[in-house]
Amino acid sequence: MKTMKPHLVNIKCPICNSKIHKHLRTDNNLDIVRCICGLCFVNPQPDEKYVTNFYNNSYYYTSKNKKLDISQRKSVVHVIVAKHIMKWKKSGNILDIGCGDGSLLAHFPPKRYDLSGTEYSDVEIKKASKIIKNIYKGDYLEFTPKHKYDAIIMTEVLEHTREPFKYIKKIHRDLKNEGMIIITVPNNEWVLMKGYKNNLVTNLHLFYFDKNNLERILMKAGFKEIHFIMNLKTDFYENYLKTAVIQVAQIVSYIIFKIFRINIGRNLIVYAKK
Numbered sequence: 001m002k003t004m005k006p007h008l009v010n011i012k013c014p015i016c017n018s019k020i021h022k023h024l025r026t027d028n029n030l031d032i033v034r035c036i037c038g039l040c041f042v043n044p045q046p047d048e049k050y051v052t053n054f055y056n057n058s059y060y061y062t063s064k065n066k067k068l069d070i071s072q073r074k075s076v077v078h079v080i081v082a083k084h085i086m087k088w089k090k091s092g093n094i095l096d097i098g099c100g101d102g103s104l105l106a107h108f109p110p111k112r113y114d115l116s117g118t119e120y121s122d123v124e125i126k127k128a129s130k131i132i133k134n135i136y137k138g139d140y141l142e143f144t145p146k147h148k149y150d151a152i153i154m155t156e157v158l159e160h161t162r163e164p165f166k167y168i169k170k171i172h173r174d175l176k177n178e179g180m181i182i183i184t185v186p187n188n189e190w191v192l193m194k195g196y197k198n199n200l201v202t203n204l205h206l207f208y209f210d211k212n213n214l215e216r217i218l219m220k221a222g223f224k225e226i227h228f229i230m231n232l233k234t235d236f237y238e239n240y241l242k243t244a245v246i247q248v249a250q251i252v253s254y255i256i257f258k259i260f261r262i263n264i265g266r267n268l269i270v271y272a273k274k
Contacts, residue, residue, distance in 0.1 A: 006046035014165040014207075015039050015217055032208070037216075040188055040208035051162055052139070054204055055120035075103065076233045077155060077184050077267055082107035084229065084271065085151050088180060092150030095174070097140045097167070098157035102128030118143055141166060148176045155184040159205045168221040175274045181223060182271040185209045191249050191264045211263045214270055223272035230257040230265055 012019050013035040021033035021043060033043045046054075081104060085094065091112040096105050099117025101124050108115060116134040119125050125135050136143045141163070152171045158164050171181050188208040215226050232254045237243045246266065253265035 006050035008044035009047050010044045011041075011162075013037060013039055013041070014163065015213055015220065037213065038210070039213045042206045045162060045206055046204070048162060051160075051204065052120070055160075076231055076235050077269065078104040078107060080229060080231050080269060081153060081155060081182055081184065085153075085180065085182065089150055093147065095145070095149045095152045096132075097152065097154045097171075098160075099128050099132060099135065100124045102131035104153065104155060106131050116145075116149075141170060145174050148174055149179060150176055151180045151182065153182050156186070158183055159185045159207050159209065162206060164207055165217055165221065168217055168223075172221045172223060172274055177274060179274045180271055181218070181274070182269070183214070183218075184267050184269045185214065187211075187263060187265055187268045189264050190266050191253060192246065192266070209268060211268060214268055218270070218272050223274065226270060226272040228263060229269040229271070230254050230263060231267065231269065234266065 013021070016035065016037040016039075018036050020036050024032045024034055024040065026032070030042045030046075031044070032040060034040045086108065093114035093116065094105065094108065096102075096115070096117040099105060099119050100121075102117065105115045105117065105128075110131075110133075115132045116136075117128060117132045118136045118138070118140045119128060120138065122137070125137060128135055152175055154167070154171070158167060161167050168181075175181065186205070186208070188210045211228060218226050230253070232251065234243065234246045234250045237246065250265055253263070257263050257265060
């Protein structure tokens, strides 16, 4: 993908509205800062035009991108999310924000669940349309649902958004009473996180969440009964060595989480009720 040069815009912290930030590092000409409340994020950030263009033409969706094609492997996180919702509710309507190729919603029996999604990419929408009945092309913030949902899913999406609190607040409005939100994001406290870098070709992570600030943003939006899940297994990555290293780290993280309730695993999986 040929990238356009982003126009950068300064922002306030979406959790505490502070403008007081400490510079942490610079990745690919993007400055990453830490707010006084602890949230880390890119600031200044690429504007909406750049972000929209990025996801309409993302390198993730090209056939040349063999190493990063997540649709070619079974996602452990997708399985955990689907099983948790199906255990909680045997039927209902579900919305997947940033549904991609529909691989997560493919875990739900279509006779029992009414499945909907939102997505930017025409390439992914074409794939997902074989699984999902209703797909809105574009930004979830611009989507007006015809009804409220039993569950709304957002896996590995929130960290890419320019205004995460607005997304969480809108999800709260679009859920039925007692409806469930379930989110997954990369964990900024991951034991191997120091090796992570931003990349304007393959990645556009604008926010870096940990357990505390993710819980705080959910509470601020009005959610209750917030719970975190820790997964034991990891996906297969580019090679067996990398997968083995991440798997060992994940097992150690799982043990620490079970004993001390400290989450240093690769992903944060959180669910909450309206």
